Amino acid sequence: xxxxxxxxxxxxxxxxxLFLVAAGFTLIFGLMKIINIAHGSFYLLSxxxxxxxxxxxxxxxxxTIVSSVAVILVGIAMQSLFLRxxxxxxxxxxxxxxxxxxxxxxxxLWIWGGNPMALPxxxxxxxxxxxxxxxFPSYRLFVILVGVVIAxxxxxxxxxxxxxxxVRAGVDDEEMLRGSGINIQMVFVGVFGLGxxxxxxxxxxxxxxxxxxxxxxxSMLLLALVVVIIGGVGSxxxxxxxxxxxxxxxxxxxxxxxxxxxFTLFAPMAIILAIRPTGIFGKIEE
Amino acid sequence: xxxxxxxxxxxNFGGLRAIRDISLEIEEGERRAIIGPNGAGKTTLFHLISGxxxxxxxxxxxxxxxxxxxQAHQRAALGMARTFQVTNLFQKLTLFxxxxxxxxxxxxxxxxxxxxxxxxxxxxxxTERLLKEWNLWGKKDAxxxxxxxxxxxQIEVIMALATKPxxxxxxxxxxxxSPAETILVTSIIKGLPHEITTLLIEHxxxxxxxxxxxxxxxxxxSILAEGSPEQxxxxxxxxxxxxx
Amino acid sequence: xxxxxxxxxxxxxxxxxxxxIVFFPFIFSNYYVGLVIQIFIMAIFAMSLDILVGHTGLxxxxxxxxxxxxxxxxxxxxxxxxxxxWLAIVLGMGLGGLAAAFFGLLALRARGPYFMLITxxxxxVLWGIAFKWRSLTRGDDGLPGIGRPEIGLGxxxxxxxxxxxxxxxxxxxxxxxxxILLNSxxxxxxxxxxxxxxxxxxxGYPVWLYKYTGFIFAGIFAGISGVLWVYYxxxxxxxxxxxxxxxxxxxxxxxxxxxxxxxxxxxxxxxVLLENLVSGLTERWSLVLGIVYVTVIMLFSxxxxxxxxxxxx
Numbered sequence: 001x002x003x004x005x006x007x008x009x010x011x012x013x014x015x016x017x018l019f020l021v022a023a024g025f026t027l028i029f030g031l032m033k034i035i036n037i038a039h040g041s042f043y044l045l046s047x048x049x050x051x052x053x054x055x056x057x058x059x060x061x062x063x064t065i066v067s068s069v070a071v072i073l074v075g076i077a078m079q080s081l082f083l084r085x086x087x088x089x090x091x092x093x094x095x096x097x098x099x100x101x102x103x104x105x106x107x108x109l110w111i112w113g114g115n116p117m118a119l120p121x122x123x124x125x126x127x128x129x130x131x132x133x134x135x136f137p138s139y140r141l142f143v144i145l146v147g148v149v150i151a152x153x154x155x156x157x158x159x160x161x162x163x164x165x166x167v168r169a170g171v172d173d174e175e176m177l178r179g180s181g182i183n184i185q186m187v188f189v190g191v192f193g194l195g196x197x198x199x200x201x202x203x204x205x206x207x208x209x210x211x212x213x214x215x216x217x218x219s220m221l222l223l224a225l226v227v228v229i230i231g232g233v234g235s236x237x238x239x240x241x242x243x244x245x246x247x248x249x250x251x252x253x254x255x256x257x258x259x260x261x262x263f264t265l266f267a268p269m270a271i272i273l274a275i276r277p278t279g280i281f282g283k284i285e286e
Numbered sequence: 287x288x289x290x291x292x293x294x295x296x297x298n299f300g301g302l303r304a305i306r307d308i309s310l311e312i313e314e315g316e317r318r319a320i321i322g323p324n325g326a327g328k329t330t331l332f333h334l335i336s337g338x339x340x341x342x343x344x345x346x347x348x349x350x351x352x353x354x355x356x357q358a359h360q361r362a363a364l365g366m367a368r369t370f371q372v373t374n375l376f377q378k379l380t381l382f383x384x385x386x387x388x389x390x391x392x393x394x395x396x397x398x399x400x401x402x403x404x405x406x407x408x409x410x411x412x413t414e415r416l417l418k419e420w421n422l423w424g425k426k427d428a429x430x431x432x433x434x435x436x437x438x439x440q441i442e443v444i445m446a447l448a449t450k451p452x453x454x455x456x457x458x459x460x461x462x463x464s465p466a467e468t469i470l471v472t473s474i475i476k477g478l479p480h481e482i483t484t485l486l487i488e489h490x491x492x493x494x495x496x497x498x499x500x501x502x503x504x505x506x507x508s509i510l511a512e513g514s515p516e517q518x519x520x521x522x523x524x525x526x527x528x529x530x
Numbered sequence: 531x532x533x534x535x536x537x538x539x540x541x542x543x544x545x546x547x548x549x550x551i552v553f554f555p556f557i558f559s560n561y562y563v564g565l566v567i568q569i570f571i572m573a574i575f576a577m578s579l580d581i582l583v584g585h586t587g588l589x590x591x592x593x594x595x596x597x598x599x600x601x602x603x604x605x606x607x608x609x610x611x612x613x614x615x616w617l618a619i620v621l622g623m624g625l626g627g628l629a630a631a632f633f634g635l636l637a638l639r640a641r642g643p644y645f646m647l648i649t650x651x652x653x654x655v656l657w658g659i660a661f662k663w664r665s666l667t668r669g670d671d672g673l674p675g676i677g678r679p680e681i682g683l684g685x686x687x688x689x690x691x692x693x694x695x696x697x698x699x700x701x702x703x704x705x706x707x708x709x710i711l712l713n714s715x716x717x718x719x720x721x722x723x724x725x726x727x728x729x730x731x732x733x734g735y736p737v738w739l740y741k742y743t744g745f746i747f748a749g750i751f752a753g754i755s756g757v758l759w760v761y762y763x764x765x766x767x768x769x770x771x772x773x774x775x776x777x778x779x780x781x782x783x784x785x786x787x788x789x790x791x792x793x794x795x796x797x798x799x800x801x802v803l804l805e806n807l808v809s810g811l812t813e814r815w816s817l818v819l820g821i822v823y824v825t826v827i828m829l830f831s832x833x834x835x836x837x838x839x840x841x842x843x
Contacts, residue, residue, distance in 0.1 A: 033643040035591075035650065037773065082828065090643045091589050091780060096827050098777045102820025110814060218773065222658055225651040233644065259665055262658035269655065270636060273648060277639040336732065362734030370732075376725035387722045390715055391733040397740075399716035399747075406715065449733055 002134045007255050008248070009131075013140040015247025016147020017210065020202035021220050022227040023154060023239040024195030030171040030234020031191050033090065034083060037097040039199055039224060040217030041104040046071045046200035047212035048112050051119050060122035064204045068197055074104075075196025080189050101217065109214050119207030143205050150201070151240055158236055167191060171234040223250070226265050230272050232282030241280060287350055289314045289453050289483035290335065295344035297327075297334055297507075304330045306507040307344070314349075314452075317484045319494035321518075322504035323527055328487045329371055331504065332457050335485075336368045337361045349452065362391070367451035369442040371458045371487075377431040381422060384430055384441065386413045388448030412448075420444055436467040443474060454478070456486035460493050472496055495519070503527075551698055555691050563694050569795075569802045570701040571758045575775075576782040576794035577708055578751030583780070584788030585712060586744050587724030591646045592653025593752055593779055595633060596626035598660065598770035600753030602667065605766035608676045615679035615687075619757050626753020627746045634745035638738060650773070657771035672767025679761050687761070697758060704754055709791060711747065720744050721789075781823065784830070 025039045046067040053063035078100060086092040125139040158164035166187055170177040178184055202220075203212070210216065223246060231242025246265060253261030272279060290312040297305040305327050312318050320328050333339040335346065337358035346353045348364055356364075376384050386403065389412045390396045404410060417423045420440070425433065433441070439459060446454055459475065460468045468490065475497050478484060488494035494501060495515040503511040503524050511521050518524055555563045575597060582588040600622030607618050637648040660667045667673065678687035687693045711717055719740050722730050730737050760766050769775070778801060786797025804822065809815035 029643070029647065035643060035647055037650075037777075082824065085828070090646055091583075091784075092827050094591065094646065095777060095780060095784065095823055098773065099820045099823030099827070102774075102816050102823065104820075106814055106817035106820065110817070218654075219658075222651075222654045225647065225654060229648065229651055233647070259663045260659075262655055262662050266655045266659070269651065273636040273639070277636075277648075278644075338728065338731075358728075358731040359734050359736050362732055368732050370729075374726055374729045374732075376722055376729065378725055379721060383718065383721075387718060387730070388733055390718070391735060393715075396715045396719060396735070399711050399714045399743075401715075402710060402713045403715050403718055404713075409715075445729075445733070 011248035011251035013143040017206040019243035024198035040220035042199035043203035044217040046203035071200030079192035116213035232279030235281040238281035319498035326504040365452035367446035368455035382426040573795040573798040575755035591650040594775040595653035596749035596752035597756035600756035622753040622757035627750040630749025660768040674765040
């Protein structure tokens with residue numbers, strides 16, 4: 001019984017971290033149709049920078065702020081200096097973002113080396129909490145909390161703010177957005193920056209338990225892809241539900257049959273693609 | 287036999303009723319024009335007939351056979367061909383390749399992947415014949431995008447004819463053409479063999495009255511009037527919707 | 531222009547090329563012979579992708595999936611004691627085609643960017659499976675120790691020189707097969723689909739069926755290159771499914787020109803030479819390669835050679 005509770009909580013915390021990464025990815029793809037292969041690189045970069053700041057100051061909040069700013073800047077640069085020239089040219093965008101993956105990954109390898117590392121937890125959260133008769137690390141609970149808070153925040157942003165309405169409209173019908181006179185470049189840059197920020201926070205949050213190492217960028221991308229396909233493109237709700245599903249399945253998969261854990265993700269993804277190609281909450285394209 | 291029958295055809299886009307309960311019959315060999323002001327639903331109707339849109343309700347039949355749930359390419363295989371209002375040809379292929387694809391469409395050999403196209407003499411010969419018949423042989427190696435707009439409109443029609451259709455749908459064939467080109471295309475259409483049932487959408491009333499034996503007037507997705515060119519010309523309601 | 535036309539019309543250029551290839555190993559060292567082997571194999575891979583990208587207009591992103599499936603199959607076969615090349619290549623082609631048949635069913639329900647997303651995700655999942663299923667694939671360590679296969683006729687492929695000529699012969703066969711395929715009615719239809727799907731539907735072509743068949747052909751040819759690379763390199767690992775490989779093939783098409791038959795070969799040549807050159811110069815070759823990607827796209831987004839080529843062979 002305890003096993004199941006622990007695994008579920010583990011899965012949930014992983015899901016929430018994954019949600020941060022996937023939400024950014026789905027917003028970027030939903031609005032701009034960009035497959036940001038470098039999305040996992042935001043996680044990577046943010047975790048490494050956060051690690052360095054943490055080692056220097058042991059201040060988790062500061063580390064998060066610094067790494068977030070760094071990642072936002074990189075994201076904004078990527079979009080406004082490079083990607084914007086290839087609007088609607090998906091192949092070129094893919095090669096560009098892939099180029100960035102190589103650049104960022106190699107720079108990180110050069111600076112921080114190839115050994116896997118884990119970020120130290122914030123000092124307040126290094127203990128554990130009793131839940132019933134189960135002991136659970138408080139940090140993981142914190143992750144779940146952060147995920148839910150940010151999910152709610154994003155929901156408010158999307159449903160209740162003007163910018164959110166613009167993004168929703170753009171995901172639904174891009175041409176309409178173009179014709180509406182709103183400065184679409186600012187919207188794109190803003191969303192790309194937001195996506196990068198979310199992935200970066202995911203990196204900081206995930207750093208203590210997933211760790212950071214060369215290759216985590218590709219792993220995160222893979223999971224984000226699966227989440228978005230299952231949950232539906234461009235939908236925050238889909239990213240949330242998809243992350244819950246993928247996080248729990250992946251976690252239980254790893255715990256129960258570690259070697260075949262990708263299969264347990266692959267099957268649902270294939271089924272969703274077969275039955276409802278746009279994902280659970282995705283929009284149907286004419 | 288009726289070439290085309292539409293029974294209580296409707297098409298809704300969300301709350302918008304683009305086509306409302308249209309029933310229409312076209313005899314084999316007939317020349318019919320569909321006219322109406324902008325937004326009347328003419329092109330939507332064409333998409334419904336050719337299978338690029340499916341109706342919200344109602345039925346269609348082609349030469350007596352039920353067609354409502356057939357896909358576009360299946361309807362084409364039954365003898366329907368269409369042109370598009372916005373020129374829809376293979377821009378980066380040569381004129382020869384364009385026509386060849388049209389000719390090849392009705393041949394069983396179109397799926398062959400182990401012999402070169404040039405080894406199918408019948409397809410090549412038919413393509414040559416069509417190009418020479420329409421005086422375009424000299425331009426056979428030109429990339430389609432390098433041909434003039436007027437030539438491309440003409441090729442739209444030739445492409446549709448290459449599949450030897452029994453029912454031909456022409457969507458504003460003279461759109462954007464100069465007066466001289468309009469006369470040319472009009473005479474091409476009038477010169478078509480009478481075995482081919484021809485249905486055309488036209489914005490240019492003179493062209494429509496010139497070509498068609500019968501006219502259907504569309505307004506806000508319904509049929510306002512139907513009759514011979516004289517009857518339509520004299521119909522007060524029709525004049526009103528164009529002037530009002 | 532005139533010289534180019536003369537060269538194109540006669541067999542002069544292909545003949546010169548063949549002569550160059552035949553005598554190459556006598557002029558250059560074994561290292562360069564190995565490079566040319568790599569170019570031939572990658573050219574087949576790029577050509578197979580071009581069926582989809584250049585000729586059908588389908589931006590397939592996970593092409594390494596079919597390469598990897600065939601590669602692992604050949605690897606397993608060899609380590610199980612089956613060293614017959616012909617068996618392996620048929621199996622590799624079959625599995626590549628099968629994987630494509632399965633993935634195509636799923637991916638072809640979507641268009642454009644979403645199609646790309648799905649193809650990418652599918653191949654990445656295969657990568658993940660190869661990575662995690664250690665008891666079968668030995669995960670990231672991969673399966674080493676794969677030697678040269680036996681092709682019968684008493685010929686030995688162990689020396690790189692013989693493998694070089696063998697790969698060249700296979701390249702020629704694959705090239706000829708693709709030449710016929712792409713110049714067949716089927717090939718013409720694919721290009722029509724690339725230009726305008728709606729026009730093709732209106733003409734009566736069952737467009738989805740053509741796209742699907744093309745997808746399977748692409749998988750089959752990709753399988754050939756996967757099998758060849760296993761025998762050349764001596765090992766197989768999850769990188770066979772990697773995004774880098776899928777994206778690298780796209781780069782080859784952009785650099786060499788897609789939609790033509792020679793373009794992918796030229797692109798493969800450029801990329802293979804570039805990679806080997808750079809990795810010989812610096813440890814940070816991945817960084818340099820990334821910069822190259824970005825620079826190439828920013829400067830030559832329409833393709834370096836598309837200015838000179840006409841997009842048909």
